Amino acid sequence: MNLPQFLAELESLSTEASASFGAAADAAALEAARIEFLGAANGRLKSTQKGLGAVAKEDKPAAGKRFNQVKSEIEAAFVAAQERLNSVGATKKEARQFDPTLPGDRLWLGRLHPITQTIEELKDIMARLGFSPADGPEIEDEYHNFEALNIPAEHPARDPLDNFYLSAAAKQEPGVGRQGSAGRPLLLRSQTSTVQIRVMEKTQPPVRIISLGRVYRPDAADATHYPMFHQMEGLLIDRQVTMADLKSVLRMFATSYLGEDVHVRFRPSFFPFTEPSVEADMHWHDRWIEFGGAGMVDPNVLRAVGYDPEVFSGFAFGLGIERLCMRRHGITDIREFYRNDVRFLSQF
Ligand code: PHE
Numbered sequence: 001m002n003l004p005q006f007l008a009e010l011e012s013l014s015t016e017a018s019a020s021f022g023a024a025a026d027a028a029a030l031e032a033a034r035i036e037f038l039g040a041a042n043g044r045l046k047s048t049q050k051g052l053g054a055v056a057k058e059d060k061p062a063a064g065k066r067f068n069q070v071k072s073e074i075e076a077a078f079v080a081a082q083e084r085l086n087s088v089g090a091t092k093k094e095a096r097q098f099d100p101t102l103p104g105d106r107l108w109l110g111r112l113h114p115i116t117q118t119i120e121e122l123k124d125i126m127a128r129l130g131f132s133p134a135d136g137p138e139i140e141d142e143y144h145n146f147e148a149l150n151i152p153a154e155h156p157a158r159d160p161l162d163n164f165y166l167s168a169a170a171k172q173e174p175g176v177g178r179q180g181s182a183g184r185p186l187l188l189r190s191q192t193s194t195v196q197i198r199v200m201e202k203t204q205p206p207v208r209i210i211s212l213g214r215v216y217r218p219d220a221a222d223a224t225h226y227p228m229f230h231q232m233e234g235l236l237i238d239r240q241v242t243m244a245d246l247k248s249v250l251r252m253f254a255t256s257y258l259g260e261d262v263h264v265r266f267r268p269s270f271f272p273f274t275e276p277s278v279e280a281d282m283h284w285h286d287r288w289i290e291f292g293g294a295g296m297v298d299p300n301v302l303r304a305v306g307y308d309p310e311v312f313s314g315f316a317f318g319l320g321i322e323r324l325c326m327r328r329h330g331i332t333d334i335r336e337f338y339r340n341d342v343r344f345l346s347q348f
Contacts, residue, residue, distance in 0.1 A: 237314030
């Protein structure tokens, strides 16, 4: 036998052996293939090795080297096949161990943010009192955030330092900020009272709406302040609405939210868009808790939206949603709501 013949024999042996090992579907087939190729007595590798003796002396080193390589290739193919069959066996065993009577893996569900939960609950309560939800933009113009609410240009509430105008230029001089479509400066709304105007512009009385959403004020964050928070605005316009109606709506609202008979008290206050204006407090667990501003809608506001103040009157209120949620759950720091720490959030 010459060298080329010997090498050709090795090549086909290697190919055939890995094909058989690769095709073995179970342990018995693999063992049969092992005996055929690697068998110590009559294996084909063994008999090929015998041919080595017939190769010319000077070709022996090359022939022997290739023989050893092919031997390791075939052994490696056998080990790989063995591993493949073992892992299939393991999966089958696992499948057999599946116990359908065991309880399933627990699925961890996400949950709604406590403020979202509060908003949904407030909407439910107010729906029972006949108020439907309304919305307005968070980016507002000065007309809806101030002017129509009877807050004139020189009013301190319009100080650019107390509002988030949409450009730095506006901070020096109101009216020079980024321009809205109608050429007016824009700001992040500082109160949901803007929605009163937006709704009344589009509808005729009677009006009975609430609006829940984000408002923005450049306050430094501490336990009770955050530059963004949520308010619930309420507005009711009809004929012969009085402050007694305001007080009873707030009392029914507070009683529903806190689940006990709650007394409401009014303290005189001032808002440009209500006259008279009050701060409303509720009595709960032996304490008076401030829950927001309210009052009878100022005739100037009614006129701004084209309502006749001789015919229609109404009340409005604005409550801080974080504050309500904090009171009810005993949360002491408003910043907890916005840290996104699941240890806090998962408690609600
Ligand atoms: N908009 C007022 C505030 O943000 C609250 C308010 C709303 C007062 C409606 C009176 C009537 O403080």
